[in-house]
Amino acid sequence: MSVIKKLKYLIILSLLPQYLGILFLKNNPGLVEQYYSTGLYPVISKLLNTSFKWSPVSFGDLLYIAAIIYMSKWVVTNWKRLRTQPRVWGLDVLTLVSIVYFLFHLCWGLNYYRESLHVTLSLKPTYTTEELKIITSKLVLKTNSLHLSITNDSLQKIDTPYSFNKMAALSQQGYKQLETVYPIFGHPGQNTKKSLFSTPLTYMGFGGYLNPFTLEAQVNSVIPKSSMLTTIAHEQAHQLGYAAENEANFIGFLACIHNKDLFYQYAGYAFALRYCLQEMSRRDIDFYKNTVKSIHPGILKNFQETSEFWKAYNNPLEPLIKNFYNNFLKANNQEKGIESYSYVVALLVDYLHNK
Numbered sequence: 001m002s003v004i005k006k007l008k009y010l011i012i013l014s015l016l017p018q019y020l021g022i023l024f025l026k027n028n029p030g031l032v033e034q035y036y037s038t039g040l041y042p043v044i045s046k047l048l049n050t051s052f053k054w055s056p057v058s059f060g061d062l063l064y065i066a067a068i069i070y071m072s073k074w075v076v077t078n079w080k081r082l083r084t085q086p087r088v089w090g091l092d093v094l095t096l097v098s099i100v101y102f103l104f105h106l107c108w109g110l111n112y113y114r115e116s117l118h119v120t121l122s123l124k125p126t127y128t129t130e131e132l133k134i135i136t137s138k139l140v141l142k143t144n145s146l147h148l149s150i151t152n153d154s155l156q157k158i159d160t161p162y163s164f165n166k167m168a169a170l171s172q173q174g175y176k177q178l179e180t181v182y183p184i185f186g187h188p189g190q191n192t193k194k195s196l197f198s199t200p201l202t203y204m205g206f207g208g209y210l211n212p213f214t215l216e217a218q219v220n221s222v223i224p225k226s227s228m229l230t231t232i233a234h235e236q237a238h239q240l241g242y243a244a245e246n247e248a249n250f251i252g253f254l255a256c257i258h259n260k261d262l263f264y265q266y267a268g269y270a271f272a273l274r275y276c277l278q279e280m281s282r283r284d285i286d287f288y289k290n291t292v293k294s295i296h297p298g299i300l301k302n303f304q305e306t307s308e309f310w311k312a313y314n315n316p317l318e319p320l321i322k323n324f325y326n327n328f329l330k331a332n333n334q335e336k337g338i339e340s341y342s343y344v345v346a347l348l349v350d351y352l353h354n355k
Helices: 003-013 015-026 029-052 059-084 086-107 109-113 129-151 164-181 198-204 225-239 245-257 262-283 285-293 297-312 317-331 341-353
Strands: 192-194 208-210 217-219
Touching (some): 029 109, 192 225, 208 225, 225 245, 225 297
């Protein structure tokens, strides 16, 4: 047996201890938090951010494109070998799977198993309907106030005047302000890119994603700018090592409302208001309807703009892709998958209760 073949077998066999290690860490979030998320990961994050932030184009997307081309070519070249030498073909595939599995968890994926954010920030993970009503009303007043400060007209929707690079840089300023209140949210630096897959992402129903191998915050550049502000803040939260979608949503909200820029503040509070309204519509429809009437028409126009944008890109494949991603999240310690509104709202309610 050649040295290369022996090495491939060793790499494949490492899948078992890798998997068992993940199962162990899943049940020991304190160890992940101490030794990886706040220990090794910040070092990896700084290294990867330094390595790739210089590129104006998404290096991670280029890497994916190259990988797709290479794998397609490899399959075509080795298709005959699949029939004649299936074991050799399978050996190569499993070797690649093992390497990618290891790199995914080393570079970022272990953050799925860290301590829950409500534990870290000492927030309650539950709330009552009455508490939600109070906070929703509070958010309406704050969002209305910010909206009027920007437009001077309650009927006018807000159009964000910034370029993508300006939005990304301003979001970083928000994180710098947030760091003065919560040092754990100190950001490693600007590494936010327009995704080369923006149009496909839109049809799949995604506003962005974090590349786990380069830690570039990939943002869908097709979405409305009013949504792009919170999307950028959300993806930058993932860069901090908060893998859960609901937690990244909450941290993105915090970064927005701590920003000195009024457009970011408005985007953050409007984002939180939409979450609370969605949850309220499930709990008390009459209160929900009365609350909507008190929101400035201009704000509702922004909400409508976003809703109509995504409706325009509805397609039969989107539910299948969302279901795949939902199952991926559940497999990575996110029990509720994409649909995790209640936890986000719980964090919002408890955080805003004393504000």
